[in-house]
Amino acid sequence: MENKIHVMKHVLELSQTMGEALEHIKAQVNEGQEANTIELANDTMSAFASIIQSMGTFLGDLPKNKIEEYTNILLKSFDVLATTYEQQQGVKTLEVLQFNVLPAYKKWKEELENQLQRYVVS
Numbered sequence: 001m002e003n004k005i006h007v008m009k010h011v012l013e014l015s016q017t018m019g020e021a022l023e024h025i026k027a028q029v030n031e032g033q034e035a036n037t038i039e040l041a042n043d044t045m046s047a048f049a050s051i052i053q054s055m056g057t058f059l060g061d062l063p064k065n066k067i068e069e070y071t072n073i074l075l076k077s078f079d080v081l082a083t084t085y086e087q088q089q090g091v092k093t094l095e096v097l098q099f100n101v102l103p104a105y106k107k108w109k110e111e112l113e114n115q116l117q118r119y120v121v122s
Contacts, residue, residue: 001061003057004057004058004061004119005119005120007054007057007058008058008116008119008120009120010054011051011054011055011112011116012112012113012116012120014047014050014051015051015108015109015112016109017047018044018047018048018051018105019105019106019109021040021043021044021047022044022097022101022102022105023102024037024040025037025040025041025044025097026094026097026098026102029090029093029094029097030094032090034085034088034090034093038085041081041082041085045078045081045082048074048075048078052071052075055067055071062115062116063115065111065114065115066111067108067111067112067115070104070107070108070111070112071108073104073107073108074101074104074105074108076104077096077100077101077104077105078101080096080100080101081093081096081097081100081101084096
């Protein structure tokens, strides 16, 4: 279980960094700098993919929760975001960030923290 707790801590840390990146992306897109955020958006989506993979090591050990449901919602939001980047739709990208990605991220992060805090608090 000690290894799983280590993974949980890293998932929480990476999820926090992911949120900071999303806020930065939103600010940059809001300033019309969408092109400057593509690499960071890709890195953020890659981080999320890594988190999903890592969560597989402990999700089955947790009590009933909504982590998987919220993970799927956030994954779909990232798919929509990727499409707006591909189509270079700056205004649409901002809308997707504000109304899809960030709210989905916040719900997912809150559920993740609620479920993992009992294990990682020393």
